[in-house]
Amino acid sequence: MATSHHDLEEGTRLAPRFDAAGLVTCIAQDAQTGEILMLAHMNADALALTMATGEAHYFSRSRKALWKKGETSGQTQKVSEIRIDCDQDAVLLKVEMGGTGAACHTGRRSCFYRTIPLGAAPSDATALAFTGDEPRFDPKAVYGGSHEH
Numbered sequence: 001m002a003t004s005h006h007d008l009e010e011g012t013r014l015a016p017r018f019d020a021a022g023l024v025t026c027i028a029q030d031a032q033t034g035e036i037l038m039l040a041h042m043n044a045d046a047l048a049l050t051m052a053t054g055e056a057h058y059f060s061r062s063r064k065a066l067w068k069k070g071e072t073s074g075q076t077q078k079v080s081e082i083r084i085d086c087d088q089d090a091v092l093l094k095v096e097m098g099g100t101g102a103a104c105h106t107g108r109r110s111c112f113y114r115t116i117p118l119g120a121a122p123s124d125a126t127a128l129a130f131t132g133d134e135p136r137f138d139p140k141a142v143y144g145g146s147h148e149h
Contacts, residue, residue, distance in 0.1 A: 003015045005087075008086075008087050008088050009086050009087060014084065014088070015088055016044070016047060016084065016088050016089070016091075017087060017088050017089040018043070018044065018089075019089070021061075022043050022044065023041040023042065023043055023059060023061070024041065024042050024047070024089055024090060024091055025039065025040075025041060025089070025090045025091070026039070026040050026041060026042045026058065026090070026091040026092070026093060027039050027090070027091070027092050027093070028040070028056060028069075028077060028093045028095050028103060029092060029093065029094050029095065030094075030095065030096075030097065031080045031081065031094040031095055031096050032096070035109070035110060036110060036112055037077075037095070037097070037103035037104075037109070037110050037111065038103045038104060038110065038111040039111065040058040040059075041058060041059050041061055042057070042058055042059055042091060043059040043066070045057075045059075045066055046058050046059045046066055047091065049066075049068075050079060050082065050093070051082065054078060054079050055068060055069070055070075055076060055077065055078060055079065056068070056069040056070075056076075056077035056078075056079055056093055056095060057069070070098055070099060072142065072143060073099065073102075073105070073137070073142045073143070074098065074099040074100075074142075075097065075098060075099040075100065075101070075102050075103060075137075076097070076098035076099060077093065077095040077096070077097060077098070077103070078095060078096045078098065079093050079094070079095055080094050080095065080096060081093075081094040082094075097109075099137075100136040100137050101136060102135070102136040102137055105139060105143065106135060106139055107135030107136050107137045107138060107139050107142075108133045108134070108135050108136065109133050109136065110133055112131075113130060113131050113133040114128040114129060114130055114131065115128065115129045115131060116128060117129070
């Protein structure tokens with residue numbers, strides 16, 4: 001059943017707008033500090049499991065598989081609130097990190113640990129700057145040759 005723009009934006013019925021691949025974008029945010037920790041994707045099963053369990057579940061586009069955050073690494077995400085954006089095509093999870101508090105598969109607190117310079121056109125020579133968010137665990141020791149996202 002089609003949902004009107006008004007119903008999507010002002011209604012009270014959950015009607016996620018999954019893309020052609022069956023996914024919605026999901027942002028994980030620290031519930032206490034507001035820090036953006038990571039961006040991932042959810043399919044309908046991941047959203048349903050997250051809602052039902054209060055633990056973050058995602059869909060890996062590279063592995064084409066459902067995964068529970070922290071299942072391998074111990075870096076779990078306990079969900080305190082789930083929000084959906086105005087047109088219901090993006091989800092925001094407010095989470096409490098478990099483990100060492102590292103949300104990124106590189107071992108860092110946040111996946112957003114580098115900055116892009118402003119005022120220049122992008123090129124192959126564009127240099128990224130690190131924010132100082134150092135790894136909290138060794139990804140090779142935890143994942144071996146694979147990672148969670």
